[in-house]
Amino acid sequence: MATQIAHVVSHLRDLVLSGELAPGERIVEIPFAARLGVSRTPLRLALIELETEGLLERLPTRGYRVRSFSLEDIAEAVDVRGVLEGMAARIVAERGASSAELASLEDVVRRGRALLDTASRPGAVLDAEAWRAINGQFHRLLVTTANNRALASALEHNNKIPMAGPGALPLPEVPSDLELAFVHRAQADHEDLLQAITRREGARAEAILREHAYRSRENKRILIARIRKEKEGAADAS
Numbered sequence: 001m002a003t004q005i006a007h008v009v010s011h012l013r014d015l016v017l018s019g020e021l022a023p024g025e026r027i028v029e030i031p032f033a034a035r036l037g038v039s040r041t042p043l044r045l046a047l048i049e050l051e052t053e054g055l056l057e058r059l060p061t062r063g064y065r066v067r068s069f070s071l072e073d074i075a076e077a078v079d080v081r082g083v084l085e086g087m088a089a090r091i092v093a094e095r096g097a098s099s100a101e102l103a104s105l106e107d108v109v110r111r112g113r114a115l116l117d118t119a120s121r122p123g124a125v126l127d128a129e130a131w132r133a134i135n136g137q138f139h140r141l142l143v144t145t146a147n148n149r150a151l152a153s154a155l156e157h158n159n160k161i162p163m164a165g166p167g168a169l170p171l172p173e174v175p176s177d178l179e180l181a182f183v184h185r186a187q188a189d190h191e192d193l194l195q196a197i198t199r200r201e202g203a204r205a206e207a208i209l210r211e212h213a214y215r216s217r218e219n220k221r222i223l224i225a226r227i228r229k230e231k232e233g234a235a236d237a238s
Contacts, residue, residue, distance in 0.1 A: 004042045005049075006128070008036060008042050008046035009049050009129070011036060013050060013053070014227055016056070017055075019228060020231060021066050023067065023069075024068065025066045026059070027066070029043055029044060029063065047064050052165075052168075053167065053168035054161055054164060054165065054168065055069075055162050067162055069162040071225075073161055074161070074162060074164060074217070077161035078213055079213065079217060082210045082213025082217075083210065084151055085155070085166075085209045085213065087146075088142050088143050088148065089146075089193060089196070089197065089202075089209040090202040091147075091148060091151075092142065092197050093197045093199075093200050093205040094200065094202035097145055102198065104141055104145075105138070105197070108141060108190075112134045112135070112187045113187060115130055116187055119180070125175070126180060131183055132167055135166055135167060135186065136166050136167030138190055139165075142193075166216070182223075186212070186215070186216070189208060192208050
């Protein structure tokens, strides 16, 4: 079931990001389940995930609707996220994290490294959904550890913008070498940030997080542009 859900999420995400599902278009479970050749359960869970990523909005009556957004909307929101999360990183580093908080952050970073090490073995592929979950958990833990309600509220509002949140990554089920390079750099940033927090280097922690967000913004530009180019190529070929 988990693999099927990941497949549906990836497929629907590509349809939205490529523009094949236009802004305002409704997605109703029964016809879309038939279109994708899946049951309603994995489709329903996939729709919930894409609502979390900000690509869909739930209708008050029934079904979902594709949200309207631009690449600039995404870029601006990710920049804001970088400022806010950078502030969270500085707070945690300068205040000092408890042993339990550090253990939680270390556990997530360790699981991210283990996932990438496994994916580096001959014949292996990166579990994109597992990475997405780990990445999102790391960022949520950072904000929770900062324990600043105003900051958390601002981030929650900002991350409702499509593809703005840290868990919203347009990775396919089988990432390419380019996408793997993006993920490896993100993991390295997490490791560097954890080190800065452990050493209580506030300015460094903030700088790492803001640069991390900048790369996330540019990576999303590249990946979304590629998805749209591939759609155009497929349309031309047909």
